[in-house]
Amino acid sequence: MIDLAIIGGGPAGLSAGLYATRGGIKNVVLFEKGMPGGQITGSSEIENYPGVKQILSGLDFMEPWQEQCFRFGLKHEMTEISTIKKEGKIFKIFQNDGKVVEAKSVIIATGGRPKRTGIKGENEFWGKGVSTCATCDGFFYKNKEVAVLGGGDTALEEANYLTKMCKKVYVIHRRTEFRAAPITVEHAKNNEKIEFITPAIVEEIKGDNNGVNSIVIKNTQTNQTSQLDVPGIFVFVGYEVNNNILKQDDGSMLCECDQYGSMIVDLNMKTNIEGLFGAGDIRIKASKQVICAAGDGATAALEAIAYLDSHK
Known part of the structure; x- marks a missing residue:
């Protein structure tokens, strides 16, 4: 039986594995269907991780994590998990190949993914001018004009954030009304650097070998x-x-999840199910930053150690 099963091999899962094995748990297995690294491996540049002064691609950035995290005995099962159940005090982990593994405790670190729009050119320029993280990529557009697509809280909050470094931010939304909270809308409308383009959609994202250079916008009322x-x-x-x-x-x-399906955890990454923890982008109010996910993984591992010690 596994002492601790970690599902997901991104920054949260790898950090959990490092802290759990180094903290003394003997039988820790990380389940990840591919090579560990997570969503961040698709990023073209990372320059905001403390202590790493070089600007690295996500793939290069995550490479030493694997060596370090497996140094203390973390095992990697390259398999996909279909579901997890709890029977009594034991978790049962069902693999897609039909195999069932039992574990005393589990950390879920499967993350998430931004929704894509299907706009022409989106996939072609993903990571080359098309971004879903203002905190990650906003600095690359210092003193430049950028566009934000969306009408929810995240879109308007990120638009406000981008005005701290960008010369101008165009917010494009298909309706004239916004799903964001009224106070968030008010802040955005009062920001002189933000210009609203509504009701409109983005029909195409254009660019060249250097990345995005323009977008085609269609007014949904006039079709212009x-x-x-x-x-x-x-x-x-x-x-x-x-x-x-x-x-x-x-x-x-x-376990309990919010309306978006995110795991509800406390500050110690504990869920309402004893022995089950959530870490990284899978949890509520996740900051969706590598450093935050890594911190979650470490916290979850320390709590898992305490849980296992108390149930010997």
């Missing part, structure tokens, strides 16, 4: 199209957490 010359567009049309493994046979979830 126009071109906006910007080197970057930030897309905020929703976020999906990877929570399928929490779904039970009766349609319920293994």
